[in-house]
Amino acid sequence: MKITLEVDVLTNNNRAAAFNRQLFEETNTLVINIMSSPGAGKTTILEKTIEALANEFRIGVIEGDLATEKDADRIRALGAQAVQINTHGGCHLDARMIAAVLPQFDFQHLDILFIENVGNLVCPSGYDLGQQHKVAVLSVPEGNDKIPKYPTMFMRTELVLLNKIDLLPYLDFDVEQAKEDLSCIHPQSKLLPLSAKTGEGMDEWLHWIREGVARCKKQSISQ
Amino acid sequence: MHEMALMGEIVQLIEQDAQMKKIKYVKKVELLVGTLSNVLPDALQFAFDVYKMQANNCLTMNAELIIHIEKAKAVCAICGSQYEPVTKIAQCPACLLPSGNIVAGETFRILAYEGSLTHENYIGS
Ligand SMILES: Nc1nc2c(ncn2[C@@H]2O[C@H](COP(=O)(O)OP(=O)(O)OP(=O)(O)O)[C@@H](O)[C@H]2O)c(=O)[nH]1
Numbered sequence: 405m406k407i408t409l410e411v412d413v414l415t416n417n418n419r420a421a422a423f424n425r426q427l428f429e430e431t432n433t434l435v436i437n438i439m440s441s442p443g444a445g446k447t448t449i450l451e452k453t454i455e456a457l458a459n460e461f462r463i464g465v466i467e468g469d470l471a472t473e474k475d476a477d478r479i480r481a482l483g484a485q486a487v488q489i490n491t492h493g494g495c496h497l498d499a500r501m502i503a504a505v506l507p508q509f510d511f512q513h514l515d516i517l518f519i520e521n522v523g524n525l526v527c528p529s530g531y532d533l534g535q536q537h538k539v540a541v542l543s544v545p546e547g548n549d550k551i552p553k554y555p556t557m558f559m560r561t562e563l564v565l566l567n568k569i570d571l572l573p574y575l576d577f578d579v580e581q582a583k584e585d586l587s588c589i590h591p592q593s594k595l596l597p598l599s600a601k602t603g604e605g606m607d608e609w610l611h612w613i614r615e616g617v618a619r620c621k622k623q624s625i626s627q
Numbered sequence: 628m629h630e631m632a633l634m635g636e637i638v639q640l641i642e643q644d645a646q647m648k649k650i651k652y653v654k655k656v657e658l659l660v661g662t663l664s665n666v667l668p669d670a671l672q673f674a675f676d677v678y679k680m681q682a683n684n685c686l687t688m689n690a691e692l693i694i695h696i697e698k699a700k701a702v703c704a705i706c707g708s709q710y711e712p713v714t715k716i717a718q719c720p721a722c723l724l725p726s727g728n729i730v731a732g733e734t735f736r737i738l739a740y741e742g743s744l745t746h747e748n749y750i751g752s
């Protein structure tokens with residue numbers, strides 16, 4: 405017996421993502437999905453961001469890693485709530501994993517939820533988690549060629565944080581070339597050079613977040 | 628191994644549907660895979676074979692996977708010409724700009740499956 409199904413392979417993920425998105429919108433929570441290759445500096449950027457914004461916003465973090473609570477512990481050390489998801493070999497977070505941990509957060513008292521995806525420049529970009537914003541982190545030691553080499557990631561993120569610019573004097577990373585490559589594959593996207601270590605460029609990132617929170621709150625007023 | 632996770636999605640979606648129809652054994656699965664969908668047919672086949680070997684799902688040991696390929700197609704936003712892009716950065720051969728809107732090739736769908744209610748075609752241990 406032949407049965408015609410005609411469904412997208414990611415149907416179940418997309419359904420869970422829609423559920424998550426509805427919750428985020430109803431509670432006016434800004435949700436940002438941060439993706440990069442391993443070690444680009446996602447957790448360090450989050451640490452600095454939480455330190456800078458702790459007095460302004462209530463922040464929660466979901467940490468995705470193959471194993472360990474290390475990244476969640478780094479966030480907890482700053483007093484923010486962090487929930488660790490271990491994927492046990494899985495190379496990305498999917499929307500059902502997110503949905504499963506959402507009850508651990510008190511969304512009535514949360515302004516921002518950061519989701520740190522598993523370190524991987526390939527498939528996390530294919531999974532909608534229900535977030536409003538996808539941000540990629542690229543770091544100077546990874547080299548210039550990553551944007552054209554991993555186009556799917558950079559075509560789907562609206563902001564690219566170019567981290568570790570304190571290392572520019574020692575490496576041959578060409579920032580202008582990276583900007584050009586990005587504008588070529590995704591003209592609406594933006595490259596933001598910064599250093600989580602020295603704090604250079606962090607202000608613009610914090611400004612971008614503040615604008616995002618303001619947009620979320622405004623939606624609630626107009627509703 | 629990304630295709631393993633994707634095959635998990637496929638098996639799960641088919642099982643959801645099969646359960647409603649009281650289908651126990653699935654003998655054939657047909658997919659439509661776009662050349663720009665970031666999915667490798669060989670790796671999918673491998674993942675399918677791995678799932679087949681596991682007794683805890685609906686696939687029979689001799690189940691067949693058929694992959695239909697969807698060719699990529701882009702339409703240039705500047706000159707309107709249609710062409711087959713090689714990558715997602717759909718460079719127009721006439722304008723030499725990445726100005727193409729991809730209209731086909733990103734699909735990754737389950738088209739159909741073939742199942743039976745009984746054991747008859749089940750050639751497994
Ligand atoms: N020089 C320099 N080092 C940095 C900077 N940001 C992060 N690092 C270092 O880079 C290393 C990796 O940083 P993490 O923040 O753990 O990177 P990650 O992306 O969270 O890594 P995974 O979660 O394992 O994928 C650490 O040793 C950081 O101290 C920076 O701006 N400059």
Ligand SMILES: [Mg+2]
Binds near residue numbers: 446
């Ligand atoms: Mg980390």
Ligand SMILES: [Zn+2]
Binds near residue numbers: 494496628629632
């Ligand atoms: Zn993956």
Ligand SMILES: [Zn+2]
Binds near residue numbers: 721723
């Ligand atoms: Zn053209």
